[in-house]
Amino acid sequence: MPDAQLAEAAAKTAPATGGEILAVSNLEAWYGESHILHGINFNVNAGEVVTLLGRNGAGKTTTLKSIMGVIGKRTGSVRFNGKELIKSPSDRIARLGVAFCPEERGIFSSLDVRENLLLPPVVRPGGLSLEQIFDLFPNLKERLKSQGTKLSGGEQQMLAIARILRTGASFLMLDEPTEGLAPVIIQQIGHTIARLKKQGFTILLVEQNFRFASTVADRYYIVEHGKIIDGFANSELAANMDKLHTYLGV
Template sequence: MAEHNLDLGLVVEGLSAWYGEAKALDGVCLRVGAGEVVTLVGRNGAGKTTLLRALMGLHRQQQGVVRFDGVDLTRLPVHRRARAGLGWVPDDRGIYATLTVEENLLLAPITGARGWSMERIYDTFGVLAQRRAALGTTLSGGEQQMLAIARVLRTGARVLLLDEPTEGLAPVIVQRIGEIIRLVADDGVAVLLVEQNVRFASTVAHRHYLLAQGRVVEHLANTEFKERREELFAYLGM
């Protein structure tokens, strides 16, 4: 497995979260180093999306520590976490339906010096260049996913939080998303990926955390993850 600088990147310690009195996360600890792709794998209801929301500061009932590049983000509001380098692509993609592709891209504020230029975005996401004048309502699921990822890269985020980016997409689009994730990691961005598609996860990630009932129950290098893929298929009901 490749070595990554775990002093840089995202560090989560003892993160717990509640919905009322129901505990959704229970003392989660994880790391994602700069230039590393890490997946969160688990059944529906395991707490994966809640974890991403908590990292962004969108979940109010939480405790624990979130740091990025040594800076404590735990008490920061959402906009300051974004300015610190965290970028979130939600499972609903969050595309503005009445804006064009280009307007969606230009609307996002630039929060970091490493933000992708429009030229680089259009070079990398050729379909967005072709559809730059199209309204969000007219985009396919795959085009929306590309736009959602590109919008975060334009901000200069150094942590990319991806929630089920391949769900419901055609295999050719899934393959392209994998290529983009690897490209982003090669740029030194830390990628935390929530993914139900175990086969896809094994093609892009360096390490994997298995979540069950809000807890990390296993932490696997990608080699072991591949060796146990059939077992994980059965566990996830796939």
């Protein structure tokens, strides 16, 4: 069964569900002379979907990039499965099972869907096969020979997520996966995230679309001016709606 295969793939690279997989402490980051993150602190447990919420420019994307090691200057601590990553290059971080899907998606317009899918290297065991990916994203199988420029925004987002699932990663960082997409595609992305979570993948999600995030997240952290200013579980959502209106303007 496809879901059983997904579970097997996730199990090869993830610790037991519930244990802490990521611990971020006093994380600071700079773009040149611009100080963006000012002591970020949060954690993610294995098998969770954790969402970073906040307005534009709050530091959410910079947090993901800092974890992935693609920010030139960063200090503090980023521990993944107990290993310190703060001085590690991004290729070494990827080999530990961490993958980053950027907001801009990075689809190569001159390559077709199959070529885009096969481009990233497999960095550790447990990556999904093309058959498993097509089970998650049937649209991609139908567009295998279509160039990147001919894909819709939703298809590009599916392709961007599909590529990192091939690599063997079990910890997925998704940056604004619903940005600019039609409601029906947003719903499909939500179903995919829920299915991946069910099979044991861990997901750190950056979103401005709180209504979408509320359908998939286990916990939330609020990012403002480069700091985590609040956090709560999905079970506490109703009690925190007034604060969310203030933080996000939703």
